[in-house]
Amino acid sequence: MIAVILFSALIVTESASRSEVPVEILLLDAHGRPRAEALIVLDDGELHPAPAEARFEIEQRGLAFRPSLAAVQVGAEVFFPNRDPFAHHIYSFSPGMRFELPLHRSGERPSHRFSQPGVAVIGCNIHDRMQATLVVAPGPWFGFTDADGRLRLQVPPGRYRVLGFSSEEAALKPLGDGIAKPEAPSSWVFSTEGLKEAP
């Protein structure tokens, strides 16, 4: 497994109080075709923890995590409700993201708050086949491209590093930088090159 260091440097930019502007991101694959359902995360270099009440849920049902790929804002609390009729033992050994939710029975709903951005590969110690990936973004700006390969976000103007999730490497990979202009909507185009998909 490849360790990915997402926050090698923290860049101090403008204050969060600035008004937001729309940004449209178009992701094309190597052949110039739109890439759908790709997870894209924007990083302005600062941590923007989610409010304390922010929650997310990954259920365990039918010997699987659902959804098996999810993204949350840093600081969010993620619940893992057990909807199987037997016990599970959730863990992640991903660097910087280690946590363990020891044996919890059917109907229990343990949770874990992710206070550091990164990618946690989550498994069940009892059931080797169960696997989920949780991307913890440094801020609230992330999402999946639609069928046209587009993602529309409202962001404060400024410069962002744009990261894409590589399912093969289970890591965020930089796609490039984008500048959100204050007066008009911005439109960024990136190539998926470098974003290796798991087959």
Next chain:
Amino acid sequence: MRPRTLASRFALLSVLLLCFALAASALIVRSRLREAADAHAQAELARGALLITSLLEQRGERLVLAARTLAADYGLREVMALGDAASILEALRNHGARIGADRAWWLPRSGEPIPSPAPFAPKSLDEPSKVLYTLIEGRPHQVILVELRAPARLGYLALAYALDETTAERLSALSGLTVRFTAADGEGTSAAHERLLPLGDGGLHALLTADLESLSSAFRAAERQILLLALIPLIAAAFAAYRLSLRITRPLEELAAAADRIARGEFEPIALPDAPTEVHALAERMASMGRSLAEREARLAELAYSDPATALPSRAGFIARLNARSAGEPLAVLLCEMPPLREIAATFGAAAADRAIAASASRLKSALGREATLARVGEQMLALGFASASEDEALAVAFALLAALREPMPLDPAPVWLEAQIGIALAPAHGRDPETLLRRAEAALTLASAWPERCAIYQPGLEERRLRAISVLGALPSALTDGGLELHYQPQVRLADGRVAGVEALLRWQDPRLGSISPSEFVPLAEKAGLSQALTRHVLSLALAEARRWRAEGVAIELALNLSALDLLDQSLPAQLRTLLAEHAIEPERVTLEITESAAMRDPERSGRVFARLKNLGVKLAIDDFGSGYSSLAQLRQWPVDELKLDASHVRALSAGGPRAEAILAASLELGRRLGLRTVAEGVEDAAALAPLKRLGCDRVQGWLVAPAMPAAAFRHWWRERTGRWPLPAA
């Protein structure tokens, strides 16, 4: 060494043929057995390979399962995820031991293997597990690779299990083959009882060896039995062949022995009871050959030992009979020759001669009056052998026999005189064996013919003289051509003034082997051998060539040459002499030819003609040796000679002194003078002889007193020294 006898050849040939056949069949069987063994081994190997492959696969699967379980261990996964090398090493040791792995490695998804390096480097691992075969520290291992997920794949666990001897033995026990793990490839695979089973693709192999030992020992036993089975007929065949060939060769050997007996003259029947038909036929032919040989031999013996015309023993028979006598006993051999028998045969036929000899034989028998062996040993020769102690006794018998044969022999159509002569040889005085005695009696015959009593006993040396004569005769032709014969010259001095008036040419022959040979010895031989003419020509041309040289050097002398009796009968001599004289430009009157009286008497008429023609040439003629031998005054009267040459015996008698010698000389000289002939005395050796000759009026002298005969060069020197003059003694 190659066998030579027929028997061994037969035996060898049959044994070789059988050997060939047996060897061929043994080879075929052996090769079939080998093929069967190989096929069997191949099948074993194929089965074994399948079994071992599957056993190793099963083991791999079992180990994979164990490794998977291990990889699912939460603690292990946690340690691997943590990435702390020391912890990982310890966990590998601990967890590897848990499932009995000999060695364990952690191959993380990215980064170096732990412990590093790993002795294997699987490329592009994707499947959850894999079984590898590889060498670790030189020893073969089975390596189980299983992925470790947490839950994403963190890496692979590698667990190595040694393929040690225990493993190999277990596989061997299960497969019935000998299993050995090896990294070598290709080696040893050529053997039919081996197979290399590749393990994975790391170059590791399992070498499977079919246990041929038990199998091949069974085959070898079969081979031995086949060989043994082959040997029995082989020996039997050799024995049979030998026996069979003996049945042929033994009679052959007996035949060879019989042939040897025939060669020795033993003609006995050949008995071969159990010989093959062919050999029998051969034996019969040999027997009949032996019989006819015996007959022919008897007949030949008869012919060889007897004379068919007279029924007397032959020469061989005579010798055989005398040989039968005890050695050392005194013996006389008489050889009786009757020369007229040749003429009788020529005139009345050979049968008449045979009758004559038969009649003479019976006369001899009756005259003999004692026991004797009588034989016909030649055409006109009878031989007698009888015991006789002395020469006198033998001579008495010989005379009696000659007397008996002297009477004319009544023969149809006319009586004949046999003119017998007898040669006698006595044993042991003249020889011991009959051959020698016969030969010596024959030698004595030559004497007998010369003597009036017509009988002679062998004299020791007689045969040697004959042998010398033969040698001389043999040497003569080459002496004529290569110059062994040369002329010496003896001066003749005129008593009137001491001038050297002439020379007599004398033949000298010095042979390297026979020594000095005098003309009295070889001239008669040359006459007998028909070489007389050649000899005369040789002498004439030598002498005339020398005379020519004298003329050229101013030596003005006459030349005297000796002619033999035969020369006087040679009608061609005058013409040839004329040619030679002309050739050398010699005046005929300078040449004197000396003739002995006896020579002139042989055929007076014929020699008279030659004489006259020589005379006509203008040469001078002389009577040589006058006063010796048969002297005929009648001839002196008839023959127109120019010179009388007084015999040396009379001149030597002068030296001894005595009135009779001088009287004879005086008369001879007087005779010469009266006839108007020149007189020459030869053999003048001293002054005592010279004085009376001078006094009595002899014209010329010749002899040692003047000079001996000298070679041509010496004579010329002698003549020049004296300028042709010999100083006469004063008295």
